[in-house]
Structure formats: structure tokens, C-alpha cells
Amino acid sequence: MTSARPAPVVPTATYRLQLQPAFPFAAAAAVVPYLASLGVSHLHLSPVLEAVPGSPHGYDVVDHARVREELGGEEGLRALARTAREHGLGLVVDIVPNHMAAVPRHNRALWEVLREGPASAYARWFDIDWEAQGGQVLLPVLGGPLGEVSEDLRVDGDVLRYHDHVLPLREGTGDLPLPRLLDAQWYRPVWWRLARTELNYRRFFSISELIGVRVEDPEVFEATHAKILQLLHEGVVDGLRVDHPDGLADPGAYLERLHEASGGRWTVVEKILADGERLPDAWPVAGTTGYDALRHVDGLFLDPEGAGRLRELYGRFAAPQADRGGDWAATARRAAYGVLSHELATELDRLTRAAVRVCAASPDPALRDRAPWALRTALEELLVRMEVYRPYTADDAAAVVTAEAAGEARQAFAVPQEAGAVDVVRALVLGRDPGPAAVEFRTRFAQTASALRAKAVEDTAFYRYVPLLSANEVGGDPGRPGVSPDAFHAYCARVQRDWPVSGTVVSTHDTKRSADVRAALAVLSECPGRWAEVLAQVSRAGEAVPDGQTAWAAWQTVFGLGPAAPERVREALLKHVREAGLFTSWTEQEPPYEEAVAAFLAAGPCGTPGERVAALRDALEPHVRANVLGTALVHLTMPGVPDVYQGTEGEYRALVDPDNRRPVRFPPVDPGAKGEVTAAALRLRRRRPDVFGAAAAYEPLAAEGPAAGHCLAFARSGEVVTAVTRLSLRLAEAGGWRETLLALPPGRWADVLDGEREFTGHVRVAELFGRLPVALLERVGPVR
Template sequence: MTPERSDPAVPTATYRLQLQPEFPFGAAAAAVPYLASLGVSHLHLSPVLEAVPGSAHGYDVVDHARVREELGGEDGLRALARTAREHGLGLVVDIVPNHMAMAPRHNHALWEVLREGPKSPYARWFDIDWEAQGGQVLLPVLGHPLGAELGNLTVDGDVLRYYDHVFPLREGTEELPLPQLLDAQWYRPAWWRLARTELNYRRFFSISELIGVRVEDPEVFEATHAKIFQLLHEGVVEGLRVDHPDGLADPDTYLRQLHEATGGRWTVVEKILADGEHLPASWPVAGTTGYDALRQVDGLFTDPAGFGELLGQYRRFAAPQTDRGGEWAATVRRAAYKVLTHELAAEMDRLTRVASRVCATSPEPAVRDRAPWALRTALQELLVRLEVYRPYASGDAAAVVTEEAAAEARLAFVVAEEAGAVDVVRDLVLGRVGDGPEHGEFQARFAQTASALRAKSVEDTAFYRYVPLLSATEVGGNPGSPAVSPEGFHAYCARVQRDWPVAGTVASTHDTKRSADVRAALAVLTECPQRWADVLAEVTRTGEGVPDAQLAWAAWQTVFGLGPAAAERVQGALSKHVREAGLYTSWTEQEPAYEEAVAAFVGAGPCGVPGEHVAAFRSRLEPHIRANVLGTALVQLTMPGVPDLYQGTEGEYRALVDPDNRRPVRFPPEDPGDAGDKAALTAAVLRLRRRRPAVFGDAATYAPLTAAGPAAAHCTAFVRSGEVLSAVTRLSLRLAEAGGWRDTLLPLPPGVWADVLAPEREFTGHARVEELFERLPVALLELRPGR
């Protein structure tokens, strides 16, 4: 029977499919009957527009006007939409407004810019500093300095070739000798290492293969969104996920334009919120994609006292190379300095040039006479002290670039008068001085640089340097204080229900460094830190072959969280780990001897015979891991917001960082085995949400329930709209060690409450928690009508 469609404006639940040539639109269509039976209302598709051939993710768009041919083209997408509609499902798609692929042979707009230069009608598309590099776009594609590669650059008609790279030639330059021909182009092929300091186009973070797009230009906005708007208006697509809005010059204006152009379709934004940071209230979106919810759910199952003990064990075992004994804030600060002076050096140069121009031409005497070095120092010292991604025009920039940060930044100067550069920069950011286009450009570039810095220094560096608890190192998380109290969790949920009731929630995504099930296992370590230390002492008794203790700690946690798996998966994740950390090797300065030592250690230790001791320890903790897995699933699926399930996570899903978490999955899944409880629970919640959308929607309510008795702290429960009740076991290992539930009771709202998974079980009044959790460590109850 075809399920009834709910209001297409707001999903009841979405299911993320990671499209790629190995899993095109046709494969997605074949999965529709299963996904419809699961209970979701919408398929959430990764980017569908034309991308670099072979791309496994689609975020490297090359043509906004076409649906990707490798996935089946527009006909394939429309066929998928028809199949989905026949089964009561809609489509939500991921859009990428911030950047395109730096692949001229596939990117027609970029090809024309490289051929015609700043006079090309496409020049306004890309964020290029034409005043730098002598008016040429630096293309960091050469494997060695130009002198060593000159013989590998060849002219072929009206194009220049370098191995697989193809570039257009400026008209009339084809017959010039090669050195003069290169000088005559609108671009400069250069050694790839020059990208760090010489690049003159905005990019995605520090990825030179992705060039920034100027969607703040109305013409560019329309051209890069026309196909998506067509698909929306024709009903092929019903909602949007916006990738990385923080990279845009003006996210506020962009999101208003998007809202108007789409007619207010359900839209969520990939906005990473720091602890205590709120989404700008003026943004006309449904909310975030859900990393803030992920942080809250993970924190709920983390023992605060046990984390403190685990942190002490980490410091003793790993002796981390961080300031002040391994503090999180110090780790982030050190990483930020490193990123600004290395990976984002070119961005800092450009920001400094803009600041210098603004100061030199300012009518305000106090702003003038600031040396570029002083402005650069002031910018750096302020940027590294930002605790959120960036300021916004709609928000209070003084709350982001604080006076406290300015006071610390002034200490970097020896001469007090030179320290005034800090106040000049801060006043420019806050809009207290300056106006006009140059000042607006400075504010936008400061915000964009801040965003890239936060992502690179926290997500891509500090998360790999500060690892007492790997499950805490997810975007939006706080590895220095990962636990969330039940009271804090309830307060968060109440605020979301009030302010952003149909925002997204996630537990696993294509970007999480570890899937929810892996993180759920790791959280158990906060309940037994001494036992974990004892296990490590056993498996590292000799200490031979350990390249560094911090990596060893992370490696042992990795195999504990992942459980039995192919060694190459662990090797791949840990290879990425050490390069991202950048302490002994990196992506651009690889140290083969160190990386070989890491591989040997992982193979002989965590993935060898000693790893069997960790596997046995994990096996003994399996009931408590299961409690966290099921608790995480139930809380994420029933808390305020629209849950997004990543492919395969309805059952047991253990994955590490990409590309491990982007492997195609099988539909329908194979026999879930031990994961059957999670699969049954997930399907039950999704079908309940589809059947009763109002219970969970924008007009729903959220009310915490408080247990009473000796183990009350271990039961977290809440009621949605007075009709659906969720209860989970929190810190189950500590609970068992304290003697179990005993006489703990959960007071239920009036009426008869039926177990959704076992309807013959009913509860009224004060339910004994031990009885409530007799079958599973979680419970989902529904109020019986008229009883």
C-alpha cells in the first residue's frame, strides 16, 4: 500500500544517500521501496549538479546548469523523483553555493576566465584578486618549480597541456615561444607549493582545487541557482540543504534571496555552532543541519566525572604536545597560529592588503599611518581568539571580536602606539569606522578568513591533536568539556522547540569523523577510565614500536570504538589522523619514516594480536555499548527537529572518517543480526513520526520527565505533545556498578501508555523503570486514545 504523503513543506524525517558513480540515481530509485517502508518522508541527496568526473562526493561542481550525467542526468533525477512520489516520498538536495572545482577543462565558466581574463563575462563569478600576481591567476598545478617542468608544458593548437591538465590560450599567443607564451596568459602555471603563500583566488578552506564563487553578485546568484530553482518549482525537489554558508561574503543576504526565490521551501544550513552560540534569528531557514543536536546527544551519554579521570590517564599516557598540560583551548590556539602562518598565509596576505588600503584611504586620521606588519599582527592576534566561526551583519560583531580578545591581542606589541592597530582592526570589523566598498570588502574577507581558520584549526587540526576522548571530536563539539547534563540537554531541546522546531538533527553524516555507533562505544570509556588504562598498560607493556604515545592512545581508542574490522580501514583513518594533526608529518610535508612507523605499529598492535585484548574488553562492555547505541538513536529521532538518517545507520553502522564513511551501502540491508533492535527501533519511530507528524512538528511541545528513586539520574525521559514518551538509560555501566534500578520510578502523564515496540505492554501512573527497560535499555511509549 502506498503511504500517504505528509505536508511536503516540512519533512517528518529524511534519509541521506551519498550519490556517486557507483551509486547513481538508478540505484537510489531501486532503494525507494525499502526506504519508504522504513518510514522516512524524504530522500536527502548529496549534490546532484555536474561535478568533476569520478567525484565520490559531488561538492566539486563544474556546471550549475546541468544535472550530473554520471549519476543519470536530469532524466535520471526526474525518474527518481517520480519513483519517490509513487511511494510517498519527496526529495531534498544538497546545494554548494560557496565554491566550484578548479578544473578548467570541465568548468566552462572558469575556462573562459582563464582565456579572456578580467574582461570575460564570467570573471565576476570568481573571487580573484587580479591586482596580485601581476594580473595572472596563480594555478598551483606543477609538481616542481617551473624551470624543472618547462619541458612538460606543451602547446597543442589553442590549448596548453601539462600531463592531464589542459588550459586555454589567450587569443593571438599560440605562436609565441613558450616562456613568452606563459607570460602572455591570464594565468600562471606554478609549483604547487606556492599555493600556500602566493594564491590569489579565494578557495574552500585551504583546498586549492576548489575556487570561491561570488554568489553575492545577483547575476552569479541567478546563473548558479537557476537549475535548482527550476527543479524546485516543477516539484522534482522539495527542500534544500545549504553547504558551508559561512564561506560566503554575506550569508544573511544570500539566505534571504534563497528564501524569496524558493518560495520559502524547507531549507537547512550547514552552520557549525560553538557551545553557547545561537543561529542568527533573522535567517529565514528551518535551522541547522544538526551538528549542534549531535553534540547534545553525544554529551548526554558522556560521564563528566569519568571524563576528568580519562583526561588524567591521557595526560599520563600520551604526554600530549600542548600548552599547559594538554588543555583544549591551548591546543586550539596553537593550531590557529599554525594554520594562519602556513595553510592560510595567502588569505592573510590578501586580508592585510585590503586592511592597508582601507586605512590608507580612510578620512579618519586615527585609522591612518598603520604599517602593514602591524595590521597583519593585529588581524592574526584577533582571529586566533575568535571562539565561533565568524561574525554576521545581522549579529553583534562585538560579541564575536570581543574587547577581552583585543586586550590580549595588544600584548603582542612592544610599543603601545603600535598596539593601536588592534583597535583600528576591531573598529573596522565592528563598523565603528570606515564605509564604502573597500570597508565592506574588508568586513567580508575578515569573516571569510575567520570561518576558514576555525574549520582548519579546530576540525582539521586540534581535533587530531587533543584526543582524550575521540567521540568528542566532532564539529560543534567541545573536547575539553564533552559531557552534557540531562538538565542542559532538556534546556537545549526546549529552546530548539521554541525557536527552530523543524531544524535538522543528525547522529552520523558523510562528514562525521566517526559514526554514531562508534562514538556510542567510545563514550562508555568515560564510565570506566581506570579499566581502560589497565587495558592499555597490558597491550603496551613493552612500548616497542610506538612512534608516539599520543597516536597510540588514539589508535587503541579507534579499534575499541570500531570493533572488528579490516585492518586497512584502521590504517587509512590513522594515516589521515597523523597528517591532519601535523605534529610529525602532514599532507604537504610527509615524513615517510614516521608514517611507515605508524603503519607498522598499527599493524602489529591495534590490528594485531594485542588488539585482541581490546576486542575482548569491548565484548565485556557490549551491554553498555548497546544502551548508548539505542539511546542515541531514540533521542535523536524523537527530540525537537527533523531527523536525518545517514545511509545504513538505521541498523548497526560503524564507520570512521571519510572515505570510510562514504562507501556505498546495500538496499535492502542484509540480515541485521545483533543490530536488529536498533533497526526495529528506528523503523518504529520513523513510522510513528510519519503517522503523527503534528506530535513532532513546529506546533509540538517538549516536556522533560524526571524519575524518582536511587537511580533517577540514569533515566532521561521526555514527552512530545503529551502523546509520545521517550526514555533512555544513561551511563548504564555506572548504574550497574551502583546496584541497578532498584525502586526507581518514572511518573507518567495521565492515561494509558503503550510500548510502541510491544503494544501488549502498557503502563500507567508511576512506572517502575526496571520494568520499563525490561526488554530494551530504552522505551518508546504512545498514549492510548480515549483511555
């Protein structure tokens, strides 16, 4: 008779640490006492398995069987776990099932595949199309066409060297002349630019240095998860964060296998939900990592009317450049077309070949006689119209690839008969044919769709459409960035009912801007006129503006970031213009344009004119503070398990990576009011887990009076009340709180942030927010 499995440990709150060689396990152990005192229950560690040497993030795994030596190895991780346990903390770790680093000299499994080809025991590990490229794996590692760099290729014993690249030679081929030697390998080193159209292995988005792993194969799953599962079963690790499940062939089946193998441990998935999209009910997980929560929290502190006015001002300021104005959807779609024709062209080709194979083998005459170009066009037109990352089952495919989208897609064809390819492709996506070719097509379609959404929206359109930078966040909708209190309460009620221990975040290693930067930028939605006035002043300062879109983004960046070293702004804006891809890009860099951007930043936003923007920020500081504290408190007390990103318990202003992965100081030098609010909320969660957990309740509380809409409040299990100020600048302009009241639930309520105060009944909001623009109350004594 087997014993029952223990119930999984559910964190009350996690604290994300970015491990790297400069911050290994021992450094994490050193800050455990501080983090325990802060009030979290678990450390949330970035990937811990062996990665490319020197990797600052660990998502480029090379060996799933070993804990990363640069971090201290397995003994270092176990020592960290022991230290954490001694202080009442557990560990949650980030795992990366979708991909590995395509660096053969460090990745033994890939090395063996390149040496032995499809016969290798590791060939099933990687998602390689052996039918393409003459049966060779295309490796885009050369700095130029082969004829220009062949002298840099040299045989060294049983390996082929090209600068830092080391590749295995097929047995018995080392003595061949170079052309014949290359033809004899199971791989073909080529100019890196060929990856765009010729690559024949699945990768992470468009990053050729990360090769897709086939964890849908049971043997591959076992091999790539054995160490993590061992750490789970031995009590070193308590829970998991799953990176990028959308890249997997069958996320649902993978999560089922992981759930069974892990014993049902608390697991959250990095699933980006579009507005209105639901996490699949069948997934055996606690929920998402929390970008859906981020969107709803951010939206509370943004004025939709002012955001609309900013769009108008932005359109005039940035005109007549392309991709400007007020149409977010059009910008995203244009970006998607560009990504499919450039970064993901090889993925679209492979998907087209899969469609051709299904049609050619189908017994249904309606699917026959479709030209590959027509199928490719139909795929392109349907993919760019998807508003979520991917379908998961045949049941939800119809809601993802809609009849309306198909109707629009047909308009891309000049000949009506050719437009029938759209119906063919949609039928294949919605189909339930269990045949291998049909399953492969549906799988490739879903994987390509998720890569497209990420590259087109997160990595391109977010950098082209910038009326309000705070709205351009992972999981966000810049076209509709505001969230009403009613919509927020409805969201929280759904989370508490359906996914009560899902993750929640407001800052992560992947956010474009930290929560505090976004909180400052959101204030601009309350004063678009003042922003326009300041921008008009600084724009007359005589600096050369590279283009209106970049200038607008740069001025908002320095407003949101506040005082900072100019190089931080320069690095972030250089990434901004390359990601936007309008005047320069990562692969087609335009030095004159990039130099013009740097000169503009030095003379304008980072120079004397920037002082006017700084003065506006100073004038708005009370309202920035209200947003910062409100965001923090709502995040820490709403339904779900909050994840606190390193350093964000105090004021934390960071831009896109690598800026947001800089080392932080523990504890913060001056955590200020935010530190006070964060620690109070975290300690309350740890002390009263029942109030916030799976069996807890969520109850909206409505204020009454002339400024009722500026008070967002809710109760947790009738025992804790959160109240925050929203749109505080609009509130001040309207005359303040005046006689606005908040009706508390029955009983006496102690102010957790000020132990000297208690409240009962109907409380004047002005009194409730006497010292801070937020309040956290705990019931004291029985209800009478």
C-alpha cells in the same frame, strides 16, 4: 491577481544517500520501496549537479546548469523523483553555493575567465584578486618549480597541456616561445607549493582545487541556481540543504534571496554553532543541518567526571610530546597560529591588504599610519581568539571579537603604541562604514575566520587533542564534552520554540566517526581505570610506539570500531597523523614516521595485543548497546527533523571519510535492535506528524528514586514518551534501577516497541526497560 504560494513541505524525517557513479539515481530508485517502508518522508541526496568526472561526493561542481550525467542526468533524477512520489516520498537535495571545482577543462566558466581575463562575461563569477600577481590568476598545478618542469609544458593548438591539466591560450599567443607565452596569459601556472603564500583567488578552506564563487552578485546567483530552482518549482525537489554558508560574502543576504527565489521551501544550512552560539534570527531558514543537536545528544551519554580522569591519564601517557595534556583551548589556539602561518597565509595576506586600504583611505586620523606588519599581527592575534566561525552583522561582531580578546592580543606587541593596531582592526570589524573598502574588509575577515576555525579546530586540533575521540566531532567542544539532562532539556525547549523544524543528525558524511563508534567510545568515560589497565597491558607488548598521542588514538580507534579490516584502521590513522601535522602532513610527508605508524598498527592495535582491547569491548557490550540505542531514539524523537545517514538504521561503524562514504547494503543484513527502534520511531513520526512538528510541544519528564539521573525522558505533545538509559555502566556499579520510578503523563501508554505492554501512572523504570534499555510509548485512549 497572483495565487498564493503553497505552504512548503516539511519532512517528518529524511534519509541521506551518498550519490556517486557507483550509486547513481537508478540505484537510489531501486531502494525507494525499502526506504518508504522504513518510515522516512524524504530522500536527502548529496549534490546532483555536474561535477568533476569520477567524483565520489559531488561537492566539486563544474556546471550548475546540468544534472550530473554520471548519475543518470536530469531524466534520471526526474525518474527517481517519480518513483519516490509513487511511494509517498519527496526529495531534498544538497546545494553548493560557495565554490566550484578549479578544473578548467571541465569548468567552462573558469575556462573562459582564464582565456579572456577580467573582460570575460564570467569574470564576475569568481572571487579573484586581479590586483595581485600582476593581473594573472595563479594556478598551483605544477609538480615543481617552472624551471624543473618546463619540458612537460606543451602547446597543442589553442591549449596548453601539462600532464592531465589542460589550459586555454589567450588568442594570438600560441606561437610565442614558452616564457613569453606564459607571460602573455591571464593566468600563471606555478609549483603547487606557492598556493600557501601566493594564491590570489578565494578557495574552500585551503583546498586550491575549489575556487570561491561570488553568489552575492545577482547575475551569478541566477546563473548558478536556475536549474535547482527549476527543479523546485516543477515539483521534482521539495527542499534544500545549503553547504558551507559561512564561506559566502553575506550569508544572510544570500539566504534571503534563496528563500524568495525558492518560494520559501524547507531549507537547512550547514552552519556549525559553537556552544552557546545562536543561529541568526533573521535567517529565513528552517534551521541548521543539526551538528548542534549532535553535540547535545552525544554529551548525554558521556560521564564528565570520567572524561576528566581520561584527560589526566592521556596527559601522562602522551607526555612529553607537545600539544598534550588537559588544555584543549591552548591546543586549538596553537593550531590556529599554525594554520594562519601556513595553510591560510595567502588569505591572511589578502585580508591585511584590505585593512591597509581602509586605513589609508580613512578620514579618521586614529586609523592612519599603521604599518602593514602591525595590522597583520593584530589580525592574527584576534582571529586565533575567536570562539565561533564568523560574525554575520555589525551587531554581533562585538560579541565575536571581544574586548577581552583584544586585550590579550595587545600583549603580542613589544611597543605599546604598536599595540594600537589591535584597536584599529577591532574598530574595522565592528564598524558600519558602508564604503566598498570597509565592506570588503569586513567580508574578508568573516570568510577568513570561518576557514580558520574549520581548519584549525576540525582538521587539526581534533587530531592533536585526543583524550576521548568521541568528543572530537564537528560542532563539539572536547574541553567540555558532557551535557547534563537539564542542559539537554533546555536545548530541546529552545529548538522547539525557535527552530522547531531544524535538521538534526548524529551521523553524516562529514562526521569523524559514526554515532555507533562514538557511542562505544563514550563508555570509556565511565571506566577510565579499566581503560588505563588494558592500555598498560598492551603497551608492555613490545611494539614500537611512534608517539604517545598516536598510540592512544589508535587504541581508542580499534575499541570504538570493533572488528574490522586492518586497512580501514590504517587509512584512518594515516589521515589522523597527517591532519595533526606534528610529525608528518599532507604536504610535508615523512615516510619513515608514516611507516613506523603502519608497523605499530600491524603489531599492536591490529595485531595480537588488540585482542585485549576487543575483550574489553566485548565485556562492555551491554553498555555500548545502551548508548547506541539511546542515541538513536533520542535523535529520532527530539525536536527537529531527523536525518538518517545511509546504513545507520542498523548497526553502523564507520571512521572518517572516505571510510564513512563506503557503499552500504539495503536493507542492512541484520539491523537488530537498533533497526527495530529506528523503524518504530520513524513510522510513528510519519503517522503522527502533529506530535513532532512545528506546533508540537516538548516536556521534560523527571524520574524519581536512587537512579533517577540515569533515566532521560521527555514527552512530545503529551502523546508520545521517550525514555532512555544513560551512563548504564555507572548505573550497574551503583546497584541498578532499584525503586526508581518514572511518572508518566495522565492516561494509558502503549509500548511501541512491544505491543503487548501498557503502562500508567508511576512506572518502575526497571520494568519499563525490561527488554531494551530504551522505551518509546504512545498514548492510547482518552485522558480520564
